[in-house]
Amino acid sequence: MTGTRSEPDFGGVVSQENGDQAPVDNQFYLALAPFDSFDDVTQLDRYRPLPDNWIIAVADVSQSTEAIQQGRYREVNTAGAAVLAAVSNALPDLQFPFTFGGDGASFAAPGAYSSIIKDTLAKTAAWAGDALGLVLRVAIIPVADIRARHLDVLVARFAPSSNVTYAMFAGGGLAWAERELKNGRYAVPRAPFGETADLTGLSCQFAPISAKHGVILSLIIIPRDDPTSFMELIQELLRxxxxxDSGLHPLPANGPLPAWTGAHLGHAIKTGSRNTPLATWAAKCLRAIVARVATLLGVRIGGFHEARFRRELVENTDFRKYDDGLRMTLDCSAELADAIDVRLEEAQRRGACYFGTHRQSAANLTCFVPSPTQANHVHxxxxxxxxxxxxxxxxxxxIAGGFGPETTR
Incomplete structure (x- = not known):
C-alpha cells in the first residue's frame, strides 16, 4: 500500500503499564500489512491469529428486527456504532480490529484491557437503553475459550483508502462468539441508570442515501459444509x-447530503437524554441548511473543507467486509440483484454456503469522526x-428451510 496512512482513533501504539502487569503488547494489529484489493479477503495467508491473551467483545441490539420495522433503523445503527466509538474514546491510544454489523459490532483487544472495556460497554448499554430505548446485549469472551472449541480468530487489514483500514475476520471464532452472546453466555450487565459512555465523534448526520441503480442490496453469505467450495464461491462472486465495481458503492461520488431531521440522535449522543428541546431541532435545521449550501458551493466553513471531507467520507466507507462470511451493501440494478440471488441459491443447494439478502431503496450512514479536519474518519x-x-x-x-441445522448468528 502506498501513501501515508493516518489511522483513526481506533489506532495508535501505547507502551503504558496496566496496574502491576507488564506493558501491553499493542503491536499485533499494527504489524499486519494492509492490502488494498478487496479480492484478497479470500487469501488466508493475509490473516494472522489473535494473540492467546486477547479477548473478543461482541454486542448487538436485542429485537432489532422489531425496532427497524417501527422505522428506527437509524437508532439501531447508532447503537451498534456507539460500541466502537465508546471503546475508542476510553482507550484512545489502542489500535484494535473491529467490525460493524448494522445492529451491533464486534472487536478484539488485549486481555489486559478487559476491565476498562467491560466498564465502557456496560455504560454504552446503559446509554442505549436510557437514551434510545434499545436493549444492547454485550459479551466479552477470551480467545482461549474460542480455541478450546477448536475454532480460531484470524485477522487481516483491508485498506479501502490511504486514510483508514478495516479488520477482516476468519477462523469461525467470531461467529461462535456472537452465538454465545445471543445464548446469554459471557454477558456483561448494563451499568446503572444515568451512567453513560463517552461517545464523542459519533454522529448520524446524513440523510438516507437513495439508490442510484434501483436497489440497495444487503448481502450476507456464510460457509456451510465445505470451506474450500465456499472460498471458491466468494472468489467467483467478486469476479x-x-x-x-465503480457503480456498486452505495454512496454518490460527492458524498451524501446532510439530514434535515435526526436532531434527537445528536442530542442523545451528547446528553444521554431522549428529550430534544425545540432549540436543538431549530439549530439542527440551520446547520443542515449551512452544510448543504457549503456542499453546493464547495466553500470552507472555518478550518473545515466540506468537499474534501465528503470525498474522504466516500473513500473511507465500509460497504464491503469479511467477518467469518461476506457482508456487502451494494447499489445495483434489480436485474443484478436477481442474478446474485439465483447464483447463491444454486450454491446453497449444493452445500457451498448459506445466504440472506434484503432489498431496499436507500442506505443509511453512521459515522465516527474524531476530527473533521483529519482524514482518518470512519463510516x-x-x-x-x-x-x-x-x-x-x-x-x-x-437455514431453517431444510438446508441444515441453524449454526449461524
Missing part, C-alpha cells in the same frame, strides 16, 4: 461483480430499511 453503511438485520433474518429462514 462477477468486478465489471460493476459505517447499512441498508436504510432492514439492511444487515433483515438479511440475517432471511439467512436464518434459509
Amino acid at each position: 462477477t461483480l468486478r465489471p460493476y 459505517f453503511v447499512d441498508g436504510a430499511s432492514g439492511g444487515y438485520a433483515f438479511a440475517a433474518l432471511n439467512l436464518k429462514r434459509n
Whole structure:
C-alpha cells in the first residue's frame, strides 16, 4: 500500500503499564500489512491469529428486527456504532480490529484491557437503553475459550483508502462468539441508570442515501459444509461483480447530503437524554441548511473543507467486509440483484454456503469522526430499511428451510 496512512482513533501504539502487569503488547494489529484489493479477503495467508491473551467483545441490539420495522433503523445503527466509538474514546491510544454489523459490532483487544472495556460497554448499554430505548446485549469472551472449541480468530487489514483500514475476520471464532452472546453466555450487565459512555465523534448526520441503480442490496453469505467450495464461491462472486465495481458503492461520488431531521440522535449522543428541546431541532435545521449550501458551493466553513471531507467520507466507507462470511451493501440494478440471488441459491443447494439478502431503496450512514479536519474518519453503511438485520433474518429462514441445522448468528 502506498501513501501515508493516518489511522483513526481506533489506532495508535501505547507502551503504558496496566496496574502491576507488564506493558501491553499493542503491536499485533499494527504489524499486519494492509492490502488494498478487496479480492484478497479470500487469501488466508493475509490473516494472522489473535494473540492467546486477547479477548473478543461482541454486542448487538436485542429485537432489532422489531425496532427497524417501527422505522428506527437509524437508532439501531447508532447503537451498534456507539460500541466502537465508546471503546475508542476510553482507550484512545489502542489500535484494535473491529467490525460493524448494522445492529451491533464486534472487536478484539488485549486481555489486559478487559476491565476498562467491560466498564465502557456496560455504560454504552446503559446509554442505549436510557437514551434510545434499545436493549444492547454485550459479551466479552477470551480467545482461549474460542480455541478450546477448536475454532480460531484470524485477522487481516483491508485498506479501502490511504486514510483508514478495516479488520477482516476468519477462523469461525467470531461467529461462535456472537452465538454465545445471543445464548446469554459471557454477558456483561448494563451499568446503572444515568451512567453513560463517552461517545464523542459519533454522529448520524446524513440523510438516507437513495439508490442510484434501483436497489440497495444487503448481502450476507456464510460457509456451510465445505470451506474450500465456499472460498471458491466468494472468489467467483467478486469476479462477477468486478465489471460493476465503480457503480456498486452505495454512496454518490460527492458524498451524501446532510439530514434535515435526526436532531434527537445528536442530542442523545451528547446528553444521554431522549428529550430534544425545540432549540436543538431549530439549530439542527440551520446547520443542515449551512452544510448543504457549503456542499453546493464547495466553500470552507472555518478550518473545515466540506468537499474534501465528503470525498474522504466516500473513500473511507465500509460497504464491503469479511467477518467469518461476506457482508456487502451494494447499489445495483434489480436485474443484478436477481442474478446474485439465483447464483447463491444454486450454491446453497449444493452445500457451498448459506445466504440472506434484503432489498431496499436507500442506505443509511453512521459515522465516527474524531476530527473533521483529519482524514482518518470512519463510516459505517447499512441498508436504510432492514439492511444487515433483515438479511440475517432471511439467512436464518434459509437455514431453517431444510438446508441444515441453524449454526449461524
